[in-house]
Structures are given as C-alpha cells and as structure tokens.
Amino acid sequence: MTSYDSGRGRADRCPGVLRPWIAADGALVRLRLVGGRLPTRALAALIRIAATHADENLYLTKRANVQLRALDHEDGCVSPAFVEAVTAAGLLPSPSHELVRNVMVSPLSGRRGGRADLRGVADRYDALVCADPDLAALSARFLVVLDDGRGDLVGRSLDLGAMAVSASEAQVSVGRDGWGEVVPTSDLPDVLLTLARRFLAANHGGAWHVDELADRGASLLGHPHARDLRTHVTALPLPHGSVQQDDGRVAxxxxxxxxxxxxxxxATVLARAGDEVVVTPWRSLLLPDLEKTP
Structure with missing residues (x-):
C-alpha cells in the first residue's frame, strides 16, 4: 500500500533496498538501523557489499541510517544478488516493513548518562510494527525519536517520540509540540504502536507526518498534557574521542x-570496534563497550 500526501500530489519516495532512488550515478538505497545500532559483523559484510555492488563507500544519514550509491539497476530495481547479500547480512529483517522502521535513540543510551536505557524500547516497538501488516502503510518518512532523558534528541523533528523522565518512566510526544502522558517505559512500545495505528486511522488525506493532520495530532493523544518539567533539558553535542561508560569500559x-x-x-573502524557500532544522528560513529587499554 502506497502512502500519499494530498498537498504534494505524489507518492512518498524515500528510498529503501526494495524501492531504490534512481540517481545519475546509479541506484541509491537506504538501510534502516533501529537506534543506529549495527553489529560489527554486519558492518564488515556491508563494506564488502559496497565494494562489490556500489561505489565502495557507506554514507551515514542524519537519521542514523546508512546509504549506498551507484548500484546497478534494471527497471527501477537493484540486482537480486545485492538484495540477497543485504538479507544475508541481517540488514533486511522485514521486506514488507523496511521503509517504516524509522526509530532514533540517544546513541549513548544504556552506556553513559541518561535517565533510562531505551534500546529495548526501540527493539520492541520495531518488532511490534513489523508484526502489524497495516503499519506497512506508514510513510517512509514517519519517524519515532526516543530521548533517554539527556536531551540530545529532544529538538529533533518527529512524528512520535518519548523522553525519559526517570529510570522507569517517559513522557510521550507527538509532532512538533504535542505532549501526552508519562507512562512506564515498559509500556512505551505498546503506547507508541497504538499512536501509530491512530495516525493511520486519522490520516484520510494521505499525510506523511503527524503535523500534517488537520489537528496536528491532538486527536491521537485523546487528552493532551502539559510538558513535564523534567523534559526541559538539552545536551551538548557529543565530543569526538574517548567517552567513559558507566560500566567502566569506554566508547x-x-x-x-x-x-x-x-x-x-x-578498515580502521573494524580494527578498533567491539561487537557493535552505533551510527549517530550527527553522521559519525560510536564504537562502544571497548576495554580500557593500559
């Protein structure tokens, strides 16, 4: 099912593996990484894929995803060999929902600072979305943003989101300035799923974003709430270099x-990384869980 915006009069064309954007230098595809998290073994596979099928480079996006460019294509599709390689690397877990797996998380969540570890919330929400056939109709630009309470993502444009206000609670947000209830973080994936379903039900005009609804998403919340004072925090940009983690290791x-x-x-990244790398919204890489060197 294709989503349309009545004001634009055209389909959302945000690219994916199975729906590439055809550019002058070849096909462009985007791989969606929930929370920017990428197993190092998958990164190694992706580097080999880029060398074989694309222009050898990986391009990081401001949504903490990865793009490949200059792929061969025919009739608007990339080669089956490329799709098979991406699938084998574990980077296309849900072909039917690949375009709507758009979830950003504070890159250091669960490792340093922040009020709550929201990585599990992101993974659970992603699983719930992929299990719901109807939610494949969301726009490929529909974005969920989870700030762990430090304020590094609080200013990002979003459709649905939440900000941790304690170790076990978060306040839900919709669109540019709508705030909902403070809910237990354990309930947050289901709450976000319900809001995504309400968006589809209310979306009679083919909007891509919550803010494009006539009421800017107020009806999704049922009863809007005041913004919790604990959400009024912001974080400085994460400096480059070594960062001490709460568990004694470094990122x-x-x-x-x-x-x-x-x-x-x-090659430098692979030589230094542990089990996982994190693509950040600042188009950089975080290499977490490294042991301190003497």
Whole structure:
C-alpha cells in the first residue's frame, strides 16, 4: 500500500533496498538501523557489499541510517544478488516493513548518562510494527525519536517520540509540540504502536507526518498534557574521542567527514570496534563497550 500526501500530489519516495532512488550515478538505497545500532559483523559484510555492488563507500544519514550509491539497476530495481547479500547480512529483517522502521535513540543510551536505557524500547516497538501488516502503510518518512532523558534528541523533528523522565518512566510526544502522558517505559512500545495505528486511522488525506493532520495530532493523544518539567533539558553535542561508560569500559566517538565512510576509514573502524557500532544522528560513529587499554 502506497502512502500519499494530498498537498504534494505524489507518492512518498524515500528510498529503501526494495524501492531504490534512481540517481545519475546509479541506484541509491537506504538501510534502516533501529537506534543506529549495527553489529560489527554486519558492518564488515556491508563494506564488502559496497565494494562489490556500489561505489565502495557507506554514507551515514542524519537519521542514523546508512546509504549506498551507484548500484546497478534494471527497471527501477537493484540486482537480486545485492538484495540477497543485504538479507544475508541481517540488514533486511522485514521486506514488507523496511521503509517504516524509522526509530532514533540517544546513541549513548544504556552506556553513559541518561535517565533510562531505551534500546529495548526501540527493539520492541520495531518488532511490534513489523508484526502489524497495516503499519506497512506508514510513510517512509514517519519517524519515532526516543530521548533517554539527556536531551540530545529532544529538538529533533518527529512524528512520535518519548523522553525519559526517570529510570522507569517517559513522557510521550507527538509532532512538533504535542505532549501526552508519562507512562512506564515498559509500556512505551505498546503506547507508541497504538499512536501509530491512530495516525493511520486519522490520516484520510494521505499525510506523511503527524503535523500534517488537520489537528496536528491532538486527536491521537485523546487528552493532551502539559510538558513535564523534567523534559526541559538539552545536551551538548557529543565530543569526538574517548567517552567513559558507566560500566567502566569506554566508547570511542569517531568523526566521519561529510558522513562518507571510505574503505580506509572503515578498515580502521573494524580494527578498533567491539561487537557493535552505533551510527549517530550527527553522521559519525560510536564504537562502544571497548576495554580500557593500559
């Protein structure tokens, strides 16, 4: 099912593996990473895929995803070999819902600072979305943003979101300035799922975003709430370099110039990374859970 915006008069064309954007240099695809999290083994596979099928580089986006460029295509589709390679790397877990798996999380959540670890919330919400056939109709631009209470994502544009106000609670948000209840973080995936379903039910004009609804999403909440005072925090940009984690290990925040992860820089990342890397909304890479060197 394709989503339309009546004001634009055209389909949402945000790219994916199975719906590439055809550019002058070839097909462009976007791989969606929930919370920006990417197993290092999958990154290694992706680097090989880029060398074989694309222009060798990986391109980081401001939504903490990865793009590949200059892929061969025919009749608007990339090659089956490319799709098979991406699937084998574990980067296309739900072909039917690949375009709507748009979830951002504070990159250091659960590792340093913040009020709550929201990684599990993101994973559970993603699983619930992928299990609901109707939610494949969401726009590929529909975005969920989860701030763990430090304020690093609180200013981001979003459709649905939440900000942790304690270790076990978060306040729900919709659109640019709508705030809902403070709910237990354990309930948050189901609450967000319900709001996504309400958005589809209210979306008679083919809007891509909550703010495009006639009431800017107020009806999704049922009863809007005042913004909790504990959400009025912001965080400075994460500095590059070594970051002490709460568990005594360290994370390394690496700049990626212009968001372009070249083969040489990728080799450096693979040599230093642990089990996982995190693509940040600032088009950089976080290498967490590293042991301190003497």
């Amino acid at each position: 390394l925040h690496l700049p990626v110039p212009d968001g372009r992860l070249t083969p040489d820089l990728a």
